[in-house]
Amino acid sequence: MGNSNLPGFKNLAGFARKWYANFACPEHGVVMGELEPVYFSFNEPPGACPTCGGLGTYLHVHPDLLIPNKARSIKDGAFVHEAFHYDKNLWYTQMLHSTALHFRFSLDAPFSELPQRIVNLLLHGAKGERFPLVLPEGAKNDDRAGKSITWDGFITDIERRYRAYRQQGIANQWMEEWLKKVMVEHTCPACSGMKLKRQRLQVRIGNSQLAIGKPTSNSQLPIANIHNLGDLTLTELREYLLNMPPLMRNRAAGEQIVKEIVSRLDLLIGIGVDYLSLNRKAGTLSGGESQRIRLSVQIGGELQGMLYVLDEPSIGLHARDNEKMIKTLKRLRDIGNTVIVVEHDEATMRAADHIIEMGPGPGVHGGEVVAQGTLAQILKSKKSLTGQYLSGKKSIPRPQAHRTANGKALVVRGAREEQPQTD
Numbered sequence: 001m002g003n004s005n006l007p008g009f010k011n012l013a014g015f016a017r018k019w020y021a022n023f024a025c026p027e028h029g030v031v032m033g034e035l036e037p038v039y040f041s042f043n044e045p046p047g048a049c050p051t052c053g054g055l056g057t058y059l060h061v062h063p064d065l066l067i068p069n070k071a072r073s074i075k076d077g078a079f080v081h082e083a084f085h086y087d088k089n090l091w092y093t094q095m096l097h098s099t100a101l102h103f104r105f106s107l108d109a110p111f112s113e114l115p116q117r118i119v120n121l122l123l124h125g126a127k128g129e130r131f132p133l134v135l136p137e138g139a140k141n142d143d144r145a146g147k148s149i150t151w152d153g154f155i156t157d158i159e160r161r162y163r164a165y166r167q168q169g170i171a172n173q174w175m176e177e178w179l180k181k182v183m184v185e186h187t188c189p190a191c192s193g194m195k196l197k198r199q200r201l202q203v204r205i206g207n208s209q210l211a212i213g214k215p216t217s218n219s220q221l222p223i224a225n226i227h228n229l230g231d232l233t234l235t236e237l238r239e240y241l242l243n244m245p246p247l248m249r250n251r252a253a254g255e256q257i258v259k260e261i262v263s264r265l266d267l268l269i270g271i272g273v274d275y276l277s278l279n280r281k282a283g284t285l286s287g288g289e290s291q292r293i294r295l296s297v298q299i300g301g302e303l304q305g306m307l308y309v310l311d312e313p314s315i316g317l318h319a320r321d322n323e324k325m326i327k328t329l330k331r332l333r334d335i336g337n338t339v340i341v342v343e344h345d346e347a348t349m350r351a352a353d354h355i356i357e358m359g360p361g362p363g364v365h366g367g368e369v370v371a372q373g374t375l376a377q378i379l380k381s382k383k384s385l386t387g388q389y390l391s392g393k394k395s396i397p398r399p400q401a402h403r404t405a406n407g408k409a410l411v412v413r414g415a416r417e418e419q420p421q422t423d
Helices: 009-023 091-103 116-124 154-168 173-182 226-231 234-242 251-270 287-301 319-334 346-351 375-380 385-391
Strands: 057-061 183-187 209-211 220-222 307-311 338-342 355-359 368-373
Touching: 057 154, 091 116, 116 154, 154 173, 173 183, 234 251, 251 287, 251 319, 287 319, 319 338, 319 346, 346 385, 355 375, 355 385, 368 375, 368 385, 375 385
Parallel strands: 307 338
Antiparallel strands: 057 183, 209 220, 355 368
8 A cells, every 4th residue: 555544455444344334234235324304304305205205105097097988999088188199190199009900909999898908908018029110091101110119008108207207306287187187196115105215214213112191001102213203193292202211412402402392392282283293294184273283383483573364263163172272362462463363253252352343234234343342342332233242132042943853864984083084
């Protein structure tokens, strides 16, 4: 090595072995590198599963969606138009025409009458078998005639284009709408729905199990990786963080981060969504849940001098949850904001600092301020119809007669705890 400062070859080999021992797993063949926060975000390329792009789900073509008109022939529109429409001058049509000639089936026959082997061929391809390209009669002259080709299959081709689209990472509304017509959602086979790269999921949080829930439940929940934490309810996650083993490195910074997370969890738990988990998809939340979560974000941001306008936030809420919503609105007010609520809920009106009643009628018959003031002033106002009902001077009588039951029942299957939803 001369006078170089590099170590000898044997020492260099030992150094390399040590380096890989620190940043790779020879047993699983995974090279990790230094751990960074971005590695654990499925919204960022370094952390996202490359197969699903961090979505946790993957689309596959469903034959029934791809071919909705099986009574028609391929030429006559058996397939979804975006997937295939017959045009003798198009390359894809010319390939399909050549495939039909080589494997001896008709593009004019109703799709439902084609043999299963031909259906499999059309959907999944010729498995590499090659044959010459033959142009349909009347097609424009093309120097590709006679070229050796193969048929990959409709499903194979669409799913290949879907993978390329996902890897591109740029959303396209037309592409999304067309894919939804022929594809159905499945759990991603690469990450099992966990959204992160395999290497990121190998990073474990602690080495022990944590008992979640009441002591009498005897439930043991293994905490393996960051996705497992996201599966916990917010209450369980808070419990885990507060009982997590002390950090060995960067302890002060880590404890501050945990403190901030627990503070945000307390906000969410305080507005009555303690049963949710961080892995819950936003699209499955009810309107009330979404609105309360947005409010908690505003409180957590501790913004002041803001004007918040809410339209009937009590809709769909249980009385218990409505009380939590009112407490949240008061907290927004108390940190220095103005909150305007359009509401018909009695509890919300009674909790308001100032009430403005619009009327006297709906639409063109209203638009005037009928009464305004504190709750006490509204209750005393002779003009306020709302005040008369709140004070008990007026009431809506309950019907004495009820319809006779017909013996039938409404059955909800596949209901989920906290929020009914059907399969």
